[in-house]
Amino acid sequence: MLAGKVITIGVTGGIAAYKAADLVSLLSKNGAEVHVVMTGSAREFIQPLTFETLSGRPVVTDLFNFSEPGRIPHIDLAARSQLLVVVPATANIIAKAACAIADDLLSTILLAATCPVLFCPAMNTNMYTNRGVQRNINLLKELGYLFVEPGFGRLACGALGQGRLADLDIIYEEIIKSLWYEKDLTGTKVMVTAGATREAIDPVRFITNRSSGKMGYALARAARDRGAEVILVSGISELKTPHGVKVLFVESARDMHAAVLSHFPEVDVVIKAAAVADYRPKITAEHKIKKSAGVLSLELERNPDILLELGQLKKKGQILVGFAAESRDLLRNAKEKIQKKNLDLLVANDITQPEAGFGVDTNIVKFVYPDKEAVELPKLDKLELAHRILDEIIKIR
Numbered sequence: 018m019l020a021g022k023v024i025t026i027g028v029t030g031g032i033a034a035y036k037a038a039d040l041v042s043l044l045s046k047n048g049a050e051v052h053v054v055m056t057g058s059a060r061e062f063i064q065p066l067t068f069e070t071l072s073g074r075p076v077v078t079d080l081f082n083f084s085e086p087g088r089i090p091h092i093d094l095a096a097r098s099q100l101l102v103v104v105p106a107t108a109n110i111i112a113k114a115a116c117a118i119a120d121d122l123l124s125t126i127l128l129a130a131t132c133p134v135l136f137c138p139a140m141n142t143n144m145y146t147n148r149g150v151q152r153n154i155n156l157l158k159e160l161g162y163l164f165v166e167p168g169f170g171r172l173a174c175g176a177l178g179q180g181r182l183a184d185l186d187i188i189y190e191e192i193i194k195s196l197w198y199e200k201d202l203t204g205t206k207v208m209v210t211a212g213a214t215r216e217a218i219d220p221v222r223f224i225t226n227r228s229s230g231k232m233g234y235a236l237a238r239a240a241r242d243r244g245a246e247v248i249l250v251s252g253i254s255e256l257k258t259p260h261g262v263k264v265l266f267v268e269s270a271r272d273m274h275a276a277v278l279s280h281f282p283e284v285d286v287v288i289k290a291a292a293v294a295d296y297r298p299k300i301t302a303e304h305k306i307k308k309s310a311g312v313l314s315l316e317l318e319r320n321p322d323i324l325l326e327l328g329q330l331k332k333k334g335q336i337l338v339g340f341a342a343e344s345r346d347l348l349r350n351a352k353e354k355i356q357k358k359n360l361d362l363l364v365a366n367d368i369t370q371p372e373a374g375f376g377v378d379t380n381i382v383k384f385v386y387p388d389k390e391a392v393e394l395p396k397l398d399k400l401e402l403a404h405r406i407l408d409e410i411i412k413i414r
C-alpha cells in the first residue's frame with residue numbers, strides 16, 4: 018500500500034512516544050520507507066534502538082553530527098520526505114513550529130520541509146486547552162499544517178479529558194489521506210453501497226451472505242480522501258464507520274433500494290459494492306417458526322435489482338459502477354451484465370480465488386468496460402483497488 022512512499026516520523030518527548038513505535042512498525046509493514054527523527058527529550062522516554070529496529074534505518078537525532086560527510090541530514094530528509102508526521106507532538110514542538118524556531122534537528126527539518134506536515138498532539142488536558150497552545154495550533158492550521166485531534170480519556174498524569182494521542186488507526190488513515198492523491202473528486206458526489214443485506218425469515222432468522230463490507234468501506238474512504246462528498250449506504254458490516262462520510266444503514270435489499278433511489282438524482286457517481294440478496298422469503302413469519310416433523314420449505318421471491326433500475330434511470334453525466342462476484346465464466350457473465358445494467362465500469366472478481374472477494378483484505382479483479390477489452394489487475398489491497406477504481410471513474414468522466 019505504501020511502497021515508494023518516504024515518510025519521516027518526528028518523535029518528541031511525551032509519554033505517548035512509545036506509541037510512535039507501533040506506528041513506525043505499521044508504516045514499515047505496509048511498505049513505506051520510514052525515517053525517524055527524535056528530539057532529546059523523546060530519547061528520555063524511548064531508545065533510538067527501538068525505532069532503528071522497527072524502521073530498519075538509523076535514527077537521526079543530532080543536528081551537527083553527520084554520519085555521512087557531505088550529506089546534511091535536515092536538508093536531505095526534508096527534501097526526500099513525502100510526509101512528515103510529528104507523533105506525539107508536544108506543546109513545545111508546536112510552539113517552535115508556530116514561531117519558526119529551529120534549534121534542534123526536528124524543528125529544523127520542519128522548517129526545511131516542503132511536503133505536508135501532520136501533527137498528532139498528545140499532552141495534559143490543561144496544557145492542550147491552554148490558550149497559547151490553542152493559538153499556536155490555530156496559527157499552524159492557517160499556515161496549512163495538518164492536525165489529528167487528540168482523543169478523550171484518562172491521561173498518563175491521571176487527569177480525565179482531551180489530550181491523549183489519537184488512536185493509531187485514525188492517525189494511519191490521516192497519513193494515507195495526506196499522502197495520497199490530489200483532491201481530484203472535489204465537487205463530486207459519490208454514493209457507495211457496501212456490505213450484505215439481510216432478508217428476514219421470522220423475527221430471529223434471516224438469509225444473508227458472506228460480504229464483509231471491506232471493499233465498499235474502502236471505496237467510501239478513498240473517495241472522501243480525494244475530496245468527494247460521500248454517501249455510504251451500508252448493509253450489514255462489522256467495520257467501523259468512516260469519519261467524514263454520510264452513512265445510511267439499511268438491512269434488507271428493499272431498504273437499500275429505497276435509500277439508493279432516493280439519493281440517486283443528486284449524485285454524480287454510484288458504486289455498488291454491496292452484496293444484495295437476489296431473493297427474499299415471500300412471507301416473513303410474524304412469530305418465530307417452530308420446528309416440526311418433516312421438511313420445511315421456504316418460498317423465495319425476487320428482490321428488486323437496484324443496479325438494473327439505476328441503469329434505466331441514469332442521466333447523462335452520471336456514472337454507474339457495478340461489482341460482479343462470479344465463480345465461473347467470469348468474463349462472459351461480466352460482459353453480459355455491463356450491457357444489461359447499462360454500466361460504465363464493472364469490477365469483476367473470481368470469488369474462487371483465496372485472496373479475492375468476500376472477507377479478505379485483498380482483491381483480484383478485472384475491469385470490464387462496455388466498449389473495450391477487459392483489463393486484468395494484480396492482487397491489490399482493497400484500499401489501493403478503491404483508488405484504481407476512482408482513477409477509472411475520473412478517466413470516464
Ligand code: C5P
Pocket residue numbers: 210270289290291292293294295320321322323324325338339340341342354
Ligand atoms: O447481477 P448481480 O447480482 O451479479 O450484479 C451484481 C451487481 O449488482 C453488484 O454491483 C450489486 O451491488 C448489484 N445488485 C443490485 N441489486 C440486486 C443485486 C445486485 O444492485 N438485487
